Amino acid sequence: MSEPTDRPMADATRVVTAGRRKEWTQGIVSAPVWRASTILYDSVADLRAGAKRDPHHRLFYGRKGTPTQWSLADALTSLEPGAEGTFLYPSGVAAIAAALLSVLSPGDELLLVDSAYDPTRSMATGLLARLGIATRYYDPMIGAGIADLIGDKTRAIFMESPGSLTFEVQDVPAIVAAAKARGVVTLLDNTWATPLCFPAIAHGVDLSILACTKYIVGHSDVMLGSVTAAPGHFARLRDTSFQLGQVTSPDDAWLGSRGLRTMAVRLAQHRDSALAIARWLTDRPEIATVLHPALPSCPGHEYFVRDFKGATGLFGFVFAGGDDAARAAFIDTLELFGIGYSWGGFESLAIPIDAARYRSVTTRDDAGPMVRLQIGLEDAGDLIEDLERGLAAFREVRG
């Protein structure tokens, strides 16, 4: 058998072959867990030569990684055509922090999408503010209009598309074009789409961030993050991450690689079930709006159709009236949907979303309370029956 080459291949093939270089796997199908802190050298001369070698992809000291982490990082790079490299982090939030700190310095300004994940907002108003980095929020639907917000101090634009709470799909190519014209760096939280549905670097994004905790791992049992960089952005990302002492455990990286191998088939099932359920909800009288990027009722649906290769399994909906108690009755009645944060695992989840709380420059005018569903790998028909029971409980409390 020959080693896989760089020739173009479908995503399902890529996730199976990626990162399995023989020097790391030693011929074992999956790169094993290489645990290490100390690496031993043959001589003083060898030790000194080791310090001068590029620490990436060469054993040097455990904090700089082993073949287990490099295998996953390389696999993620190869899912993003045009990317230079990937660094792994012990969580998605750690990945967001390192990406931002690799770009921003005191006195700089960050443009942050108003629909961003709440911990990203907290990082901007907390850590970044303390370092003298200002944040301006922008409307997720701003598109090319972002050009008007770019000032002399603007150093970076952070996007999340679709937003993981309210699902607005951003016009990423228009924002990237405006940023490039002014020498501004673009970052995208690509956790919802993954590179399989939205190859971010190919769309001109400079730093593509994943909470691998979600679809890469896929089993709700590991915290993991990654940042994949376009050419010219990787060295600074890696230096910043080493200076922060970031290292992901080889065991967690191994579980990430294990998850990645089945990601294409898992995502296809998440996509099909989520779309079937979203369509079913659209026809229900209790529901005012379904916020699924593949449906026209979702803001930015036209960009989804234009730019994405597919959808995944997370979406929201807004009740037609009702209050917090009716929504709680709906969620509490569900038997197959767990109540908990995170998503991307094999199991379905439902949580209440109070989007207006996390807004600075845009407002929401929702007809009723909002719910976010993560559609897992259970049978879609069973999930619909469960939702049916939940809606009956909603009606009973709403009156």
Ligand SMILES: *Cc1c(COP(=O)(O)O)cnc(C)c1O
């Ligand atoms: C979960 C999530 C993160 C953070 O990932 P963790 O691994 O939980 O730290 C970042 N962005 C989005 C969109 C997420 O859903």
